[in-house]
Amino acid sequence: MAQGDRQIVFAFGQRTDGDATMRALLGGKGANLAEMARIGLPVPPGFTISTDVCGWYYDHDGGYPPGFDDLLRAHLVAIEEQQGKRFGDPDDPLLVSVRSGARESMPGMMDTILNLGLNDDTVEGLAARTGDHRFAYDCYRRFIQMYGNVVLGVRAESEARGDPFEARLDALKRETDGGRDADLELEQLAELVGRYKAIVLKHTGTRFPQDVDEQLRRAIGAVFGSWSNERAVLYRQRYGIPRSPGTAVNIQAMVFGNRGSDSATGVAFTRDPATGENVMYGEYLENAQGEDVVSGIRTPRPIAELAADMPETYHELESVRGKLERHFRDMQDFEFTIENGRLYLLQTRNAKRTGLAAVRIAVEMNRERLIDRASALRLIPAESIGSLLAPTFDTDAIADAAEVARGLPAGPGAASGRVVFTSQQAADWAARSERVILCRTETSPEDLKGMLAAQGILTSRGGVSSHAALVARQLGKVCVCGTAGVAFDYARGTLTAGGVVLREGDAISLDGSTGAVYPGEIATTPSEVQRVLDGDMKPEDSLWYGYYQTVMGWSDLYRRIKVRTNADTPEMATDAIRYGAEGIGLCRTEHMFFEGERIHVMRRMILAAGETERRAALDSLLPYQRADFTSLFRTMAGRPVTIRLLDPPLHEFLPAAPRARRALAAKFGLSESEVEERIHNLTEVNPMLGCRGCRLGILYPEITEMQARAIFEAAVDASAGGYGVPVQPEIMVPLVGFREELADQAAIVRRVADDVMNKRGVGLDYQVGTMIEVPRAALVADEIAAEAEFFSFGTNDLTQMALGLSRDDMNSFYESYMHKEIYSVDPFVRIDERGVGRLIHEAVRLGRASRRDLKIGICGEHGGDPASIEFCQAVGLDYVSCSPPRVPVARLAAAQAALGPG
């Protein structure tokens, strides 16, 4: 056998060999079929050929393990016995379906062949037995088409001509009254079968196989073969799914939803996947086979109508719904067929759902005692929590809106704004205080500025893990992606959706929670949860706030890693505290120098002729900084606040335009050439690797002195004068690579701290630490920890340096890199665990070896990415820090990281 004496074919039905734990061997579909059979749900009998056989198939050049044929025969006989029919029997043929089923759901593989076992003889037997010739030939033509396409490889000869089977069917329907499949007469179906066989002969050079064993054998081979077709390989690479263990094959007795008006086929969800409400949700088609529901040729009916049509079956379905949830402990998405009034289940799997639904279902399932809290938390994708906080469309306004396209809901919330096609357009409109929606086929790192300026992002390509989706969620932007119904014409500057043509500046609205796209402006309203957090609604009036609070409460119960926020202003800090931030992980002081008069003083400092002049300018900046910090410390009310000393290259504070430079010269009484020379001296070839971070403070110690003084005086002010909050400033020195750099800056900070404490006669609790953002710092973290009381990973710059990759310059090759799968995901969105992650791991190990109580966090943008949070907890960080709106996501993600996969 494939692997020693391991079982390679598993029955389900009267006897069931497998169960849900055997996903690797049976695939998801096969494992769940076995499980359903075990718990007594009506599953047509069948068997699963394990993934081991797939492995053997590839290892042996398309061969099968010894004895496989006998096993196949034996399992077929078991089905025959249960169904009372024989495979290939011209009088009463057993028909089967053949479906692939890998461990993970895998688009791109061969999916399903129905009605296998039909040939020119058995079709007559089926007709005779069922007394329905039309039904029998309908099955036969469906079979030849499916088999022709997926097993025999009959394809369109050119894109223009389309699938030859479809073309023939369409032609026939055009000749027919009504023009629908169901309107075809028996004679027409019989003729179609003949035509189809001719198409097969023409395309393959051989007759359509009449031997049912050959049909089965080749169908199995086609499933295995499809495991390594291009689309499947691409999908696996993209989603990091390993090639092993391969796919299983499920062979199952056919049941027929196309046997008349007491037959039907449908799909159902055990709860409402949009709202999470605990009601059955789904749709069905009378007198149809599975593929009719998805093909869209006939419009399925809501499942609720089945209650009137077939009350008993509906009742039975309701009972199945409960049984499935009680058994699988998750909302299910299942397929069923009703054959002459009898219900069969063909598949079940965990259902996809909106973010809102995910939260509600998890909380309610826990309330219904279906799952414990840990399981409930695991059921909620961390990003979902954002759906509860994001604004929604005003109920009245949305009622009148006409949806023109629907994409994937990739960044929750509702947004309206003007259509823009480029970052430049986005910036231009935003500069005029207009809200904008960035619309592109797909986004790349170059679009970051446009995304920052926009309220929402719409793309026509890419899934929920595409660049647009990941970055939008990171930035808290509404996003609808992969919207195939939207067509771009960049040359003309238009996008077209549902027949509506929109140009730059036209209004458009996106619902990032459903994926709906609307032309025109639609008023938005804050979510219930946001209104409660803002104090505009009472908690007890909001169902959703209850869910939110429950999930956040559980999260805080389980998570081991703290969640801080990156906030530069008291306003951001206030928001973050409402979202549950436990401190500030990164306060960037440079932002404080751009406001109002300060930028002039800052420029005076930069253009100073020497230390005396520079100190004078710094003295003028001190009161501003001190006031900023005082206000921030009061807002944070005793929570730790990490303040990074001045970081960016000084030229960033100087104007770029020649006119502004001339004005600057005039203002400071300098000659233009003096200003030009100073700016020229500050110009760098690679500013990222130039004079910035602690290099500034080492070159101009007076800058560090001023900032330290502002921090400590503010700390005294905030903790005195009736406010009396304890203040925990953590002074963070940026861009450290050498222990000596930190020692130099820390000495200045500590000296100023002593001076302030002496003068003010108070003690202060503070720490001095460093960003770990230069690769060398990670490599010598033991040395650096001797000077540092905390580390904070600046993963943005650490990624730039470790990968030799400037975020500002990667656009030229980014698409090539994604296309060639060199990057599986933008390394600035998710931590590159193999490379950057290794540096982080080493820095934690070395740092703690040198200082056992070293506090370690992360303040790069990765701090809000759930996968990266999982990594951060795995390497033992104490906290993550992210933008305020990401805090709830991070709290949940941290809990999930702590709980593990369960």
Next chain:
Amino acid sequence: MAQGDRQIVFAFGQRTDGDATMRALLGGKGANLAEMARIGLPVPPGFTISTDVCGWYYDHDGGYPPGFDDLLRAHLVAIEEQQGKRFGDPDDPLLVSVRSGARESMPGMMDTILNLGLNDDTVEGLAARTGDHRFAYDCYRRFIQMYGNVVLGVRAESEARGDPFEARLDALKRETDGGRDADLELEQLAELVGRYKAIVLKHTGTRFPQDVDEQLRRAIGAVFGSWSNERAVLYRQRYGIPRSPGTAVNIQAMVFGNRGSDSATGVAFTRDPATGENVMYGEYLENAQGEDVVSGIRTPRPIAELAADMPETYHELESVRGKLERHFRDMQDFEFTIENGRLYLLQTRNAKRTGLAAVRIAVEMNRERLIDRASALRLIPAESIGSLLAPTFDTDAIADAAEVARGLPAGPGAASGRVVFTSQQAADWAARSERVILCRTETSPEDLKGMLAAQGILTSRGGVSSHAALVARQLGKVCVCGTAGVAFDYARGTLTAGGVVLREGDAISLDGSTGAVYPGEIATTPSEVQRVLDGDMKPEDSLWYGYYQTVMGWSDLYRRIKVRTNADTPEMATDAIRYGAEGIGLCRTEHMFFEGERIHVMRRMILAAGETERRAALDSLLPYQRADFTSLFRTMAGRPVTIRLLDPPLHEFLPAAPRARRALAAKFGLSESEVEERIHNLTEVNPMLGCRGCRLGILYPEITEMQARAIFEAAVDASAGGYGVPVQPEIMVPLVGFREELADQAAIVRRVADDVMNKRGVGLDYQVGTMIEVPRAALVADEIAAEAEFFSFGTNDLTQMALGLSRDDMNSFYESYMHKEIYSVDPFVRIDERGVGRLIHEAVRLGRASRRDLKIGICGEHGGDPASIEFCQAVGLDYVSCSPPRVPVARLAAAQAALGPG
């Protein structure tokens, strides 16, 4: 005792406790005194207080171990017994010298106190016993001055006033006929002693100590205290000398070279330190004490004259010379004193010598069977070999030249050129085909361009490990540094040396082998060795070529690491082979695109509208590249050649000046705005981290294809057509950070190789590998080695990225960083072992774990630095690659690394 029962005071003389192996405990001076005593050389008796006592002194706040006083007394008694005098005896006093002596020679510490034990009483006893009152008072005034300066801390009150003792002495001498020390009468000396004691009283508030035990005790404390004075600390930091084990103190019976005309003091070398010739070399002063020789007040006489003055003593000295060399197995630099015709040795140490001398001495000592080959190699600083290759001044021309200053010989060879003060001036003059000498107070990384353009570098500050010295040697430039006799006035644009004022454009000449500076142009001539290598001289006619060949031969015998060269042209390759290069470690292909017509084709390629146009331009470049490679392969005659694929950002190939851009547009029939737009698109914020290296080849696979084709077609051409050399091309993909990048490029290279081999019907032996220059590549070296047949560390870029440090932008803070000792040496000159070294170590470990036979080398500029070569061998690299003139240095350094410290 200091450490358990460890001995802490060690006698030498009749009984000798220590030996030369005990340098850590006894210091260099003490260990060698003991050793000399052991082998029967005439050393005045004494003892050494070990470095353990220094440790105790610092650990116990200036205290001494229990029992120390008794030990001190006992050892003094031992000297007293040997000398037949007693310490402090008013009738016949024993006088001693007190000297510091650390393991490493340590400028900045207290050095020597002579004549200790004199006071107002003993001076009379000394006078009576010797019958020479003048001698006794001369000793006493010397003692008070030395003791006053170094133990009592009597200093100049201001810089203008000078040392108060010297001032008094000078005043007295002005009143005296002759005006020399020796012209002072007894009365004057006695008066001087009185004045000196008054100076001590005034400066210290207490009398000059009359208690000889107190004198000794405080002198010992002063030696220990000087171990942590500022200059000593700075020196240790700069040269990486650990604080532990501290200094020892040597106390030794005085012998007197100032006892009259049959007395003398002197220093001698066992060989000529300039030429290495095996003759005694040195100088002496009659009737003088040690400090007179170095003070320069009297002019010492050449040692050869001693043969006439004191033939017996001279003979004895010759015998000492032989004994010292036979014993220490190295050239010695020793101090001696002759007291009334009797010879004493006071110190010996390994002598400093020129590069030429180092080579000659090592080879001759081996021929004389004094040392084995390994020891001989260890005796030659690797840089010395450069002295044999560097040009020298023409013998006739130099005879007329007037030396105006002398600095440290820091980059061997002779150079003449025009004085320039800045990189810009250097570039401007060099552009007019003028040879230039860059003259600066000191250099920094900003001066690199100027240094590259110059023939030689002159600085007024900094030692032989200064930036100027290290970079000059790396670049093979003549360098004289730390030339205190040269004064710069940048404002006026002058340098002044020996009264001669030179301006930009004036001629100047440097002898980097001696440190001499001459105004004016002096003709240079290639060295003998270079003439032999160039075929302009017969090997047997050159003594120096013999030494060179011997050393190189031995080096190749011992070294384990191969030495390749970085060469882009057949000319460079030819030179490198003459210097012994075993292959090319880095051939940069981009240089090939700048010549003549090629740059236009290159620009056409860069400005191409699409792939078709780009391919057309590449097709035009192919023949050029192929011809270049063919020629290179033929030159290398079967040695391996590593060729790096196109690396720099494309904008580097485009002109910067607007006029040149307009010309470009016209030439290619493009609009100016099209050219501007293309250039604008290529402009990057951080080009170092942008679209370069393999990113170019991934974006434009056709570039890689063209280069691979040129390489393989050239390999076929070079190995066929009568040339018949086997060719070993190694294709190196730059800037790889992800395995997938290398896989992508390697696939193209291998496909092209197959195509060329098929078409030409030949097999080719080639390898595909990568630069390791992105930190991530080192971190995932196991993955990358799965695709790479070799690694080559590009340590320039690896340093830039790992340290977050742009070499082009570090100048603004470099001086601050050196001054604050954050960098101990420019990390682009010597591998930063703690940081970058760790990445290299990991990459080697991971790479070999994944591919056992992975070939690994280094091609960054560090490949020619001896300390870095030692590191490269330690981490297990297969080869280093350096510029052609560094090849001999690297061969020797590699041998030394293999031999270890011995």
